[in-house]
Amino acid sequence: MNRIEDIAGRLDAAARNATPTPQLAEPLSLDEAYAIQAALMRLRYERGERRIGIKMGFTSRAKMAQMGIDEMIWGRLTDGMLQEEGGVVKFTRYVHPRVEPEIAFLLKAPLPAKVSPMEAMAAVEAVAPALEIIDSRYKDFRFSLTDVIADNSSSSGLVIGNWNSPRQDLSNLGIVLEINGQIRQVGSSAAILGHPVRSLVAAARLAAAADEPLQAGDIVMAGGATGAEALSPGMHVCVRVDRLGKAEFSVDGETASTSS
Numbered sequence: 001m002n003r004i005e006d007i008a009g010r011l012d013a014a015a016r017n018a019t020p021t022p023q024l025a026e027p028l029s030l031d032e033a034y035a036i037q038a039a040l041m042r043l044r045y046e047r048g049e050r051r052i053g054i055k056m057g058f059t060s061r062a063k064m065a066q067m068g069i070d071e072m073i074w075g076r077l078t079d080g081m082l083q084e085e086g087g088v089v090k091f092t093r094y095v096h097p098r099v100e101p102e103i104a105f106l107l108k109a110p111l112p113a114k115v116s117p118m119e120a121m122a123a124v125e126a127v128a129p130a131l132e133i134i135d136s137r138y139k140d141f142r143f144s145l146t147d148v149i150a151d152n153s154s155s156s157g158l159v160i161g162n163w164n165s166p167r168q169d170l171s172n173l174g175i176v177l178e179i180n181g182q183i184r185q186v187g188s189s190a191a192i193l194g195h196p197v198r199s200l201v202a203a204a205r206l207a208a209a210a211d212e213p214l215q216a217g218d219i220v221m222a223g224g225a226t227g228a229e230a231l232s233p234g235m236h237v238c239v240r241v242d243r244l245g246k247a248e249f250s251v252d253g254e255t256a257s258t259s260s
């Protein structure tokens with residue numbers, strides 16, 4: 001087994017066992033980090049998971065500041081990560097999950113590497129309020145830029161609300177993240193690179209550069225509009241986005257100590 005596959009195997013085991021792993025000791029280039037991510041995803045695909053799109057990360061100042069990283073990243077989404085809207089998420093599936101409010105795009109046409117914002121929007125079938133569950137496989141949720149990229153940019157789960165027509169102004173939609181009925185984060189779609197379509201344009205470029213251009217049917221998560229909030233057992237989480245509606249889920253009450 002080579003070094004790339006070895007690290008991918010370690011991160012995969014950490015995710016499957018919901019057990020943290022130490023940060024990667026060796027320095028990696030960005031290309032190596034994305035090669036580990038691709039190898040990690042191959043393991044998931046071999047187990048039967050299907051790629052359903054991609055997620056963007058560190059597309060807002062709030063997220064960059066929270067994690068101390070100021071470069072955009074991306075990761076792959078699979079059907080195994082999709083959680084039912086309004087459903088219950090199993091806490092013990094994750095190491096130390098967090099949630100962040102997002103906007104999701106559903107594509108009706110492929111997107112090449114180089115598109116204008118107008119061309120990107122013309123390929124959008126629908127937009128939805130969404131919640132991303134991120135979970136770092138690294139101890140204490142601490143990582144370097146290349147660590148987090150190798151770990152599929154912390155992708156772990158997604159909950160998508162109602163799909164809406166994309167023919168509306170998405171530039172400054174108010175976004176509220178509530179936990180147990182209390183407002184915990186307030187933001188705007190403008191926090192996502194100034195306009196969430198810019199995240200979609202970047203997603204098209206990055207996916208094409210990885211030889212996995214965006215396709216009709218793909219979901220693109222534009223990135224957290226605010227900082228993330230830690231999940232804990234028994235929580236109810238809801239995102240409300242102006243004009244788009246809401247997406248919500250609950251976390252079950254089981255912890256690692258009660259599950260055995």
Ligand SMILES: O=C(O)C/C=C/C(=O)C(=O)O
Pocket residue numbers: 055056057058059060063067100132134135136148153154222223224
């Ligand atoms: O914060 C992380 O663990 C990395 C993921 C970032 C995002 O998903 C985001 O900024 O939206």
